[in-house]
Amino acid sequence: xxxxxxxxxxxxxxxxxxxxxxxxxxxxxxxxxxxxxxxxxxxxxxxxxxxxxxxxxxxxxxxxxxxxxxxxxxxxxxxxxxxxxxxxxxxxxxxxxxxxxxxxxxxxxxxxxxxxxxxxxxxxxxxxxxxxxxxxxxxxxxxxxxxxxxxxxxxxxxxxxxxxxxxxxxxxxxxxxxxxxxxxxxxxxxxxxxxxxxxxxxxxxxxxxxxxxxxxxxxxxxxxxxxxxxxxxxxxxxxxxxxxxxxxxxxxxxxxxxxxxxxxxxxxxxxxxxxxxxxxxxxxxxxxxxxxxxxxxxxxxxxxxxxxxxxxxxxxxxxxxxxxxxxxxxxxxxxxxxxxxxxxxxxxxxxxxxxxxxxxxxxxxxxxxxxxxxxxxxxxxxxxxxxxxxxxxxxxxxxxxxxxxxxxxxxxxxxxxxxxxxxxxxx
Numbered sequence: 001x002x003x004x005x006x007x008x009x010x011x012x013x014x015x016x017x018x019x020x021x022x023x024x025x026x027x028x029x030x031x032x033x034x035x036x037x038x039x040x041x042x043x044x045x046x047x048x049x050x051x052x053x054x055x056x057x058x059x060x061x062x063x064x065x066x067x068x069x070x071x072x073x074x075x076x077x078x079x080x081x082x083x084x085x086x087x088x089x090x091x092x093x094x095x096x097x098x099x100x101x102x103x104x105x106x107x108x109x110x111x112x113x114x115x116x117x118x119x120x121x122x123x124x125x126x127x128x129x130x131x132x133x134x135x136x137x138x139x140x141x142x143x144x145x146x147x148x149x150x151x152x153x154x155x156x157x158x159x160x161x162x163x164x165x166x167x168x169x170x171x172x173x174x175x176x177x178x179x180x181x182x183x184x185x186x187x188x189x190x191x192x193x194x195x196x197x198x199x200x201x202x203x204x205x206x207x208x209x210x211x212x213x214x215x216x217x218x219x220x221x222x223x224x225x226x227x228x229x230x231x232x233x234x235x236x237x238x239x240x241x242x243x244x245x246x247x248x249x250x251x252x253x254x255x256x257x258x259x260x261x262x263x264x265x266x267x268x269x270x271x272x273x274x275x276x277x278x279x280x281x282x283x284x285x286x287x288x289x290x291x292x293x294x295x296x297x298x299x300x301x302x303x304x305x306x307x308x309x310x311x312x313x314x315x316x317x318x319x320x321x322x323x324x325x326x327x328x329x330x331x332x333x334x335x336x337x338x339x340x341x342x343x344x345x346x347x348x349x350x351x352x353x354x355x356x357x358x359x360x361x362x363x364x365x366x367x368x369x370x371x372x373x374x375x376x377x378x379x380x381x382x383x384x385x386x387x388x389x390x391x392x393x394x395x396x397x398x399x400x401x402x403x404x405x406x407x408x409x410x411x412x413x414x415x416x417x418x419x420x421x422x423x424x425x426x427x
Contacts, residue, residue, distance in 0.1 A: 006104045006105040006107075006108040007105065007108050007112070009072070009074050009075070009077070009078050010075055012078040012101065012105070013072075013075030013076045013078050014059040014075060015059065015061050015062065015101065016061055016062050016064050016066075016076070016078065016098070016101075017061055017062070017063070017065075017066045017076050018059055018060050018061035018062075018063055019058075019061065019076075020056045020057065020058055020059070021056075021057050021059055022054045022056065023054065023055055024053070024054050025052070025053060025054075025055060026050050026051070026052055027050065027051060027052075028048045028049065029048070029050060029051050036049070037049045062094055062097060064086065064094060069252070070082055081240075081253070081256035083098065083101075084240065084256070084257065085256050085259050086098050087099065087102070087259070088237070088259030089259065106154075110154065110157070110159075110160060113152070114153070114154065114160045115160075117148045118148045118150075118163075120148075121147055121148045128167060129148065129150065131145050131146070131147060131148060131149070131150045131369075132145065132146050132147050133145050133370070134146070138343070139335060140334075140335050140338045140339035140342065141302065141342075141343025142342040142347075142372065143346075143370055145369075150369055151371045153371070158424035158427065161422065161423040161424035161426075162422045162423070164423035165421065166379070166421070167378055168378070168379075168380050170380070171380050171381060172379050172381065172384060172419045172421060173368075173376065173378060173379075173421070173423045174365070174376070174377040174378075174379045174384070174388070174419035175375070175376050175417070175418055175419070175426035176374060176375045176391040176394060176415045177373060177374040177415060177416045177417075177418075178346070178374070178413055178414070178415050178416075179414050179415065180199070181413065182337055182341045182373070183195075183205055183246070184199050184341075184411045184412075185337050185340055186246070186279070186337045187199045187410075187411055188409060188410060188411050189298075189299070189340065190278060190282035191278060191410075192276050192277075192278035192282065194275055194278075195276055195278075195279055196410055196411060200411065203218065205242055205246075206235055206238055206242050207221055207222055207225065207235060209238045209241070209268065209272070210231075210234055210238045212268060212275060213238060213264065213267075237259055238258060238260075238268075240254070240258035240259070241254035241255070241258040241265060241268070243257070244258075245269075245272075246334070247338075248329055248330035248331065248332070248334040251265045251269060254269075287327075287329070290306050290327050290332045291327070294306055296336060298340040298344055299340065299405065300340070300348075300401070300405050300407065301405070302339065302343070302344050304335050304336065304339060306327050306328070306332060306335075307327075308325035308326055308327055309325065309327070309328055310325060342373055345397050345413070346372070348397070348400075349393075349396075349397050350367075350370055350375055350394075352394075352396075353367075353375065353391070353394060354367065356393060357391075357393060358390070361383070364379070364386055364387065365377045365378060365379040365380065365383055365386075366378045375391070376423065376426075377391075384419065388417050388419075391415060392415070394415045395412070395415055397409075398413060
């Protein structure tokens with residue numbers, strides 16, 4: 001009998017699409033004549049000797065027809081975007097099974113990633129987790145974390161975050177989050193008037209993309225999202241491709257992430273190009289700069305350098321041939337926005353907050369985490385208002401930018417401050 005491992009891509013592939021899986025079985029040990037060997041001693045004395053061996057087992061599975069691009073070394077890909085595509089496209093018993101498998105895998109990942117590893121890192125002396133933060137280990141300059149990685153928390157799942165509580169008996173966890181930092185920075189860097197107008201008027205990116213897809217006014221779609229659950233589902237699908245495009249992903253990847261047909265994705269991309277022509281011209285300028293100089297700078301002078309990678313479907317011997325190499329479009333398009341936002345601005349402003357506020361108020365609150373575009377504090381109850389007021393210094397990045405670097409912002413960078421008994425209550 002095979003013990004199902006929800007984290008095994010090979011097993012998940014076999015269940016969905018069929019295939020061959022390695023099965024461990026117990027077989028008798030035989031001599032050169034094919035006769036079973038009898039144990040002469042030990043607890044199994046007088047019995048047949050056995051051994052464990054692995055053999056191929058053919059699994060019929062659901063028989064779902066996979067797309068050719070899902071082919072992998074272990075069968076077919078069962079990545080998140082593949083499961084999302086199947087949940088949208090499959091019906092009946094198949095869809096129900098896929099939902100169950102996805103739920104099992106999600107729970108398994110939660111236990112192994114967010115519980116077991118965290119428990120191993122608890123300090124016996126104080127019962128706390130003391131993670132290690134790095135500021136020089138990512139391509140964009142964004143901070144990273146290990147032992148455990150408390151920056152890595154599941155989206156749309158409050159259960160895990162409920163375990164992060166204050167060290168103080170009556171304390172709270174407080175989170176200050178820059179509102180839509182990366183879309184704001186993309187608007188700022190590109191100078192696209194429509195993107196800047198969206199930011200200044202509080203236009204939601206996902207709703208805007210849905211409005212473009214449906215060829216409807218933004219206000220009409222925003223109203224439907226309040227009254228119609230079907231439109232909420234449509235926005236959720238579009239949300240998947242919004243993030244893919246934001247990080248420089250292609251149309252095929254956006255199609256997988258959203259579950260939308262490739263033709264619809266391409267049509268929406270063209271609508272975005274027509275709506276944000278300056279933004280897409282900015283992308284072209286970035287690409288041209290990298291082709292010419294192998295990099296570019298952000299407005300505060302941080303340099304980004306890029307290397308070329310082997311093109312797909314090229315053999316190893318072609319590495320020496322310059323024409324077989326290319327820059328990563330994802331990196332070229334994304335690094336300047338993500339780097340300036342979560343690398344340069346976030347880390348700089350966290351430093352400003354530490355030097356001017358946090359280090360002087362360590363008897364009132366402590367900095368305990370930073371995740372992309374947010375800062376997390378552990379605050380004593382009686383000093384909540386002081387902590388909230390201190391965090392407002394994070395909004396002064398545009399002032400510092402113009403004073404220190406002569407670079408003026410056209411968009412504000414506001415922060416949203418929330419707190420509660422657990423980290424989950426900050427959402």
